[in-house]
Amino acid sequence: MDDSTVISCWYKTRVYFRELVRLSYPPEFAAVGTRQYGQQAVRKREQPPHERAASHAPRSHESRPAGQSEHSFGQQRHQPEDPQLEAKVSGFEEYMNRLFSPLRFSPEVAQRVLTHGSHRLARQGHNAALSFMGRRVFSTYLLLFLQSSPNLMSTDDIEEIALNSLHTNLLGEHIAHEWGVGRVLVWQPSISSDKSINDVEALRSAGLYKVQGETVQAIMGAVYNQYGGSVAHRVFHTRVLPHLLVKGGLPRQFHEEVETICERLGGREGPLLGEAETPKVESLSS
Incomplete structure (x- = not known):
């Protein structure tokens, strides 16, 4: 493998890591920078409680039927249509x-992980964003593995190897089958x-493996987002x-x-989980 290929792979790995870091922080962090983000957080914390409450716009009640309480309206809106x-x-x-005991998820x-965008349940959230993150995690760890492997030959194209090995349909056919994704997705x-x-x-021709592969990616995205790179790295190399x-x-x-x-x-x-790590349950908004 020549120097230009090594440099290209190294650069792409850096880009993947930078993207993972960006996805791990709130949008405000990337928009205003570390210092300004910290200053905004301090100013917000120093605000009196009544000012903080006033800064939040009141929830609109226009869509609620007259005479119906917000609680009962919410119950009706979330009432299951299909038992x-x-x-x-x-x-x-x-x-x-x-699946990954003792890891815990809310x-x-x-x-969100197990809902594809094609389903009507996707109105409450689907797995596209986590799938995007999971693809970057897979690519990063595989590129790092290949670059450090003594079995990599000078004639090998690691980009092609990564593309074929992590093809969404391949993940959906083998990893999803091993994890039993199709039974719950x-x-x-x-x-x-x-x-x-x-x-x-008929399901295969309709894209079953692709959809299952995207769910596998979303699962990895959720692991990385909640437990970080160390746990995600272990999942990648063992599962x-x-x-x-x-x-x-x-x-x-x-x-x-x-x-x-x-x-x-x-x-x-x-x-x-390492000795110093413990299971934790987080919501997507935390």
Whole structure:
């Protein structure tokens, strides 16, 4: 591998990390800079309580029917339309907490991760943003692995290797199958009227693997966003990369090294939290 390729990969890795850092902070941080953001936070904290309350615009009640309380109106608005869907949604949190135990996720995060933008439930939030973050995490860790691997040959194109190994459909076919994503994911496939919603071949042609792959990316995005790079790195090397040693995935020359790293981190069921780390539940707004 020549120097120009190394420099290009190094630059892309820096860009990925910079993007991950940007996504980990609130928009105000990137907009005004560290110093101004801190000054604004201090000024806001020093405001008297009545001024802080006055700075928030009152909630509009125009859409609420006359004579109906906000509480009862909210209950009606969130009343489940489909009992089967409601039962599935109620299992989102349990699935996420079981998948990477002892990592814990709030119901809000779990629902967002497992809801595709094609479903009507996406009006309450979907997984596109977390999927975007997860793709960057996958790319960063794989590029770092390839660049540091003694098995990388001078003729290897690591960009092509990364593109093929982390293809969304490949993630959806192998990782999602291993994690059981298809049993909990909600999405709305575009299937002709003469096909059944339970027809696997019809679902595949409608983009099942792509949708499942995006959900795998969203799960990684949620892990990184809530637990940081150390935990996400362990997930990548113990729960993701070992399942990509398949046809069309990571080239065979890296397989032994992948297994060695996985075993060094405790195996495919190895611990994800260090001694100083504890499970935490956060909402997307925290």
